[in-house]
Structure formats: structure tokens, C-alpha cells
Amino acid sequence: MTALELIRAFAHDTAVGIVVTEVTIDPPGPIILYANPVFSRLVGRDLDQIIGQSPRFMQGKETREETLDIFHRALAGGKRFHGYLTNYRGDGTKYRAEIDCRPLCDTTGWIEGFVAFEREVIRRVGRPASGAAGRYEPVGESSDPLAGILQALSVFGEA
Numbered sequence: 001m002t003a004l005e006l007i008r009a010f011a012h013d014t015a016v017g018i019v020v021t022e023v024t025i026d027p028p029g030p031i032i033l034y035a036n037p038v039f040s041r042l043v044g045r046d047l048d049q050i051i052g053q054s055p056r057f058m059q060g061k062e063t064r065e066e067t068l069d070i071f072h073r074a075l076a077g078g079k080r081f082h083g084y085l086t087n088y089r090g091d092g093t094k095y096r097a098e099i100d101c102r103p104l105c106d107t108t109g110w111i112e113g114f115v116a117f118e119r120e121v122i123r124r125v126g127r128p129a130s131g132a133a134g135r136y137e138p139v140g141e142s143s144d145p146l147a148g149i150l151q152a153l154s155v156f157g158e159a
């Protein structure tokens with residue numbers, strides 16, 4: 001079973017949006033191969049408007065270029081990106097997205113695509129409930145059993 005088949009099988013009913021792309025990141029890539037229904041609701045678009053596009057369709061005026069550069073460098077280097085971007089829905093409304101994006105590796109360690117766990121974040125006030133470090137767990141780790149399964153199967157490669 002490939003990582004993508006595994007994700008297709010388990011990503012239907014998750015708490016967070018899940019989106020998988022091909023490995024090629026130069027435009028028109030990274031082409032979206034799969035998105036789950038939660039992702040479709042999050043970005044306010046039907047799946048047939050999402051599959052085959054690049055995730056750039058969510059960008060707009062307030063999407064920070066600096067963060068996109070960091071994102072781009074992480075993807076180009078086959079590294080994980082965990083960060084926050086302003087995304088735009090189909091109806092033009094914006095939201096703050098927490099994105100935990102990781103390479104998907106085959107059994108030989110070759111990167112064959114990327115998966116992102118995405119959710120809307122509401123600006124938090126004060127300190128995290130647990131731990132004084134002031135950081136929250138990345139969305140791909142905290143709430144999603146699928147991330148645990150993929151981790152156990154080593155499909156994320158190196159973090």
C-alpha cells in the first residue's frame with residue numbers, strides 16, 4: 001500500500017483537513033492529488049475545484065510572501081513546514097490556517113509527494129494550557145491518529 005492509498009483509506013473522517021500533492025513544486029505544481037471532505041469545508045470549495053489545482057489558489061492579498069518563501073524552501077529541501085498562513089475561501093473570506101506539511105516517502109526513502117494537515121486557528125490569548133514553552137503541538141501531531149499511523153510507517157522520512 002502506498003502512502004497515498006493509506007491516506008485515502010483513513011483520511012475520510014478526521015478532525016483536520018488533509019491535502020496531498022505531487023512532488024513537483026514548480027508551477028503548475030504542486031498538483032493536488034487528494035483532499036478530504038474536511039479540507040473541502042475548510043477552504044469552502046467543492047473537491048472537484050480542488051483536485052488538480054495547486055494550493056496557491058488559497059492565497060490572496062494578506063498571504064505573507066516571507067512565509068511562502070520559507071514554505072517553498074522547506075518543500076524544495078524535502079523538509080517539514082509547520083506554520084501559519086492567511087488563506088482565502090471560495091467566497092473570498094479569509095482565515096488563519098495552521099499548516100503542518102511533510103514529505104511523503106516511499107520505502108526507499110524517496111520523496112513521492114507531500115501531505116499537509118490544515119486547520120483554522122482562532123487567535124489564542126494567554127499561555128498554552130500545558131507546558132510553559134509557549135508553543136502548541138503541530139496540528140499533524142496533536143489531533144490526528146492518521147499522523148501517528150503515517151509516522152509509525154516512516155512515510156514522513158526525516159522531520
Ligand SMILES: Cc1cc2nc3c(=O)[nH]c(=O)nc-3n(C[C@H](O)[C@H](O)[C@H](O)COP(=O)(O)O)c2cc1C
Pocket residue numbers: 019020021025026027029030054055056058059063068069071072075085087097099101114115116118
Ligand atoms: C501539501 C501542501 C499544502 C499546501 N497548503 C497551502 C495552503 O493552505 N496555503 C498556501 O498559501 N500555500 C499552501 N501550500 C504552498 C504552495 O503550494 C506553494 O508551495 C507556496 O506558494 C510556496 O511556493 P511558491 O513560491 O512556488 O509559490 C501547500 C503546499 C503543499 C505541498
